[in-house]
Amino acid sequence: MHVQTYIPKAPLSGFVNYFWYFEGYAPPHSKELAMPDGSIELVINLREEKIKLFDREYKNPTRTYGSSVICGPHSEYFIIDTSEETTVLGIHFKPGGMYPFLKMPLNELHNTLVSLEALWGARAHELREKLLESEVVNDKFRILEESLTKLASRPLVRHPAVSFALNEFQSLPHRSPLSDVIGQIGLSHRRFIQIFKEEVGMTPKLFCRLRRFQEVLNRIDRTKNVNWLDVALACGYYDQMHFIKDFQAFSSLNPTEYLSTQVRHPNHVGL
Structure with missing residues (x-):
């Protein structure tokens, strides 16, 4: 399997963790459980014209998407076809x-998966065609970076309140009470929650719960003997x-x- 990642340059780096590329991923399991972390994933299948997901009982395919899909900000797990x-x-x-x-506000995509064509129209198809024309992975990343910059429909600037809150929640997800963070922002409780939901896709309270869960996964990654009570208390x-x-x-x-x-990544478990 060939795996490659790339971190885009500013200002995209303020909004994107990394681009990634998988080639020849053929695990022994046919389904993979994906854990929520509150972020959004854009996935483009360069081999097939479909992306298939299963229902929450791991049994039946619920929907086959096109070649590209947006996994909205999730607070629920979902199951990917890896057959x-x-x-x-x-x-x-x-x-x-x-x-x-x-x-649109990101909370409209909460716990949803949407074909990229439904959001970007013909530009989604054009992007995939450009990516298929290049055989060098670094060139694909360059095309993706240039295209994403042009696809921005809003300024690449976060709302100051959201930027401050995300920094607090992600650096101190369990030590800084939510009320303390909101108290430092200078907006009403209701107004802040509305802005946060629109830009991040969920309420601040739910996002903090997810960060705490993610901290648990990071602490136990590749660990065989775990004292669960110690982990629980350490994570708040x-x-x-x-x-x-x-x-x-x-x-x-x-x-x-x-x-x-069988864990491939803290957020991905083979079924």
């Missing part, structure tokens, strides 16, 4: 990073019961099941 070898290219946006490239949970409830809500697994599964 066929693929060549895919994508963009892993930072939380709220997709906002300048859409003409009041007790182990609340920790397990959140873990199951976001992943469909209990913590012990998660550790026993």
